[in-house]
Amino acid sequence: MYKPSYGYFIILIFLALGVTACSLSDINTYNNEKTATAKAKQESTGYYPEKRTDKAKNVVSTDPKPLQEEDFEISYRSHKIDKITDIKELIHKLGYGEGYDSSNRGFISGNGAYRRWNLSYPNYVDPEIRFVVLSKIELEGEELVDGESYLVAVSLESPKFKTKRGLKIGDTLGKVLQLYGKPSIVTNGSLLYSKNGLHLRILWDTKKENVYNVTVDYNMEKSIKQQRSADYVEEDAQPDPNLEPYTIQEGQSFITSLNGWGKVRFVSTLKDEGTNDLIQAKFFLEVNNDKYVEKKILYEFPEFYGNNGRMIDRIKAVSFKDLNQDGRTDIVIIADYITGVNAHGIETHPVAGIYFQKKDNTYTTLSELDKNINQTGHNRTLQNIIQYVSKQRINVQ
Incomplete structure (x- = not known):
């Protein structure tokens, strides 16, 4: 059995701040006959006032085109970012971002085998965009270095950048629904859209009713399994x-x-x-x-x-x-x-x-x-x- 990993909690904290998105399995496209939302609406029809039931049934007035894998691509400084982005090539072209070293080299969490960290541009104090990375820890001489690395997720932190469909920080929840339609999963403060193992998480301010973070998850499931598998075990835990x-x-x-x-x-x-x-x-x-x-x-x-x-x-x-x-x-x-x-x-x-x-x-x-x-x-x-x-x-x- 696994000993609880502080790194896992840190991942969740970063998610709440808009740094990462956590999704562990592929979700099928939203289906009215199978999703919780549809079932709940059908079951509630006889229990609650008709006005509230009708409102729940008409959650989206538009019918945008189905999601494609290209909808999960992000463009930054003329670089296309997707699930196969080469992290070392990205660093070669963009550097590490101002404040990388003073921010503990972007550290998020880690164990003896893997390091989860982020690349923040243009700096770590007021970033416009964050790239969450998982790296295998290797020994180079007497120094620990990042070995094989891959992109886990990318988080948009500024209204300067838009998704492929044109969504940006500050947009209304109504625009989200207009651009993307019904989400795969709804929680209080976030919407999740998924396609072929790719996930787009949109966080909104429930008081201001606008988007404050957009995160694309490319390899979160893989990264969590790898990092957790390396956590040490305590027999009586x-x-x-x-x-x-x-x-x-x-x-x-x-x-x-x-x-x-x-x-x-x-x-x-x-x-x-x-x-x-x-x-x-x-x-x-x-x-x-x-x-x-x-x-x-x-x-x-x-x-x-x-x-x-x-x-x-x-x-x-x-x-x-x-x-x-x-x-x-x-x-x-x-x-x-x-x-x-x-x-x-x-x-x-x-x-x-x-x-x-x-x-x-x-x-x-x-x-x-x-x-x-x-x-x-x-x-x-x-x-x-x-x-x-x-x-x-x-x-x-």
């Missing part, structure tokens, strides 16, 4: 669920006492958007200990009702309460799922699910009850759910 492939939602993870378990940590997670799968929720019980110990993960909860083909945007609320008066602690969860995207951002609706504790202290779900809670609209607040369930006769063995 257990993988934390935020690494493969879940990210802990700290605001909805709690230390609590549960029947039969004692004092534990209830952990809410979402599947990392970098996996390019549906972002769905998963819940765990962990040993109440900050250190990595054997069997840190004590229990994995059953599938959350709110997943069910939907793209989860966030875990909204968690409550620990004996709902059916059997002396055991049940768990109520509310999440928001994405129904679509328009020129102002994403459309979301709440979805709730309940875990009932059984006599053996494990947990189960009652799918019909969960379905009724959501169909009748008793899913908006914890109080709504608790009041609704208190009127039901529930017996869990």
